[in-house]
Amino acid sequence: MLLTAFAWPSVRSSVHDVPIAVAGPAAAVKEVSAALGKRLPGGFETTEVADTAAAERLIRDREVYGAIDVSSGAPQVIIASAASGAIAQTLHGVATALSQAQAQTAGAAVAIRDLAALPADDTRGAGLAAGALPLVMAGLLAALLLTRLVRGTARRVTGALAFAITGGLAAAAILQFWLGSLNGTYWANSSAIALTIAATSLSILGLEALLGSVGLGLGAVAMMLIGNPLSGISTAPEMLPGWSGTLGQLLPPGAGGQLLRSTAFFEGHGGTRPTVVLVIWLALGLLLCLASTLRARRAATVTAGLSEDGRITGLAYASATRKS
Incomplete structure (x- = not known):
């Protein structure tokens, strides 16, 4: 595979x-x-x-x-x-x-x-192309660590957002100031990377919250085996075979790569569609986390109600026994 x-x-x-x-x-x-x-x-x-x-x-x-x-x-x-x-x-x-x-x-x-040349320090665009997999891995790693080490949906979501912001600032600094692979505004580039990491990690967190380990596996497969190879960052989405380029742009890795190109080299032009795609994935992850929380609360309420009914029934039985 x-x-x-x-x-x-x-x-x-x-x-x-x-x-x-x-x-x-x-x-x-x-x-x-x-x-x-x-x-x-x-x-x-x-x-x-x-x-x-x-x-x-x-x-x-x-x-x-x-x-x-x-x-x-x-x-x-x-x-x-x-x-x-x-x-x-x-x-x-x-x-x-x-x-x-x-x-x-x-x-x-x-x-x-x-008309839009690559930076003099990276005329082949190798840094941007090589950065695609680490961005996917960052989101996947954040989701994996949070599901294993942190309890509570709110804490996990907060941790994912903090991880994304920190990762965006660090990755943009490496690509722009050290490797010289990016132009444009540092804050715009770091925001694009942070949004990509957040969309990846939160969507995987949402799947895990709803489906457990199966959801975590599905999210990893979607991002690693589908999203990353079909992102088109190293070439272009139009060069990928058949419909695969279009599919890749509907997933966070492809949308994130296109957004970063827009912020780094085209003053944000062409970044609207990938931004919308990333926001949808981020919102989907939040909704799945919320749905999981509501389901857990409902189950806890039902369990508490059954326990209360059982306690009342037991007290009534004991009272009747004493009277008899």
Whole structure:
């Protein structure tokens, strides 16, 4: 199961339906789109825009991963390596092919411009990609320790939130100030990480509170064997096979990775959807914890009532015995 979960998405990853923009006159845009379709059939989902500014706006808003701009005559390829290094590399290959085609027609070489570059200390984005598993493990570890060492739902929830805040501050400091893998505001990055850890740990705590050890196992499987391999942090969700990329973005690891990219490199643009996903998981965990608490109180009330009835019945029997 571990081999399948981690190897299958990597082996089957490919460029398919990746959203990019093509800027320029309608005739030139159709020509470029046709050329892309021949080079990588089904690889790109193109959005036609009129000029460079519109293409750049889509990239900064994280609606597309890059753009091919033919609006000024001389073509150029605009990439955003911070959004996905793998897709940026693919667009490099597209630029090379366009340059070769231009050379045959005595045209100018195609320029490449990185609109959202990765930090100079981590130009491959290795720190962000490697940080995906530790974030999942942090949430899982918090839930495991709290269920074993802490009694009471309120205490466990408080512990999970404290763990998430501390972990967010520490992880963001390591990635941003030591490894140099993140840009942006430290507090925004630490908040994104803390929300990811909290959503993971509280959802697992809720499952454990409701189902016991079975719930803990289900939560671990969902986050480790499904959420982490399908997060798309090391490549992009659109590169994962079939529906798996979409599924991964509905789980805390994938949503957390996308939110951290948004806060670190795009000033928060594109972070609304992953934030909503994480908040839903966090709220679900809280609701499950609350449901478990209410169920336990109801059971305790029923037990106390039965005990009281039994005590009263016993007293009545003793009184009747004395009278007789």
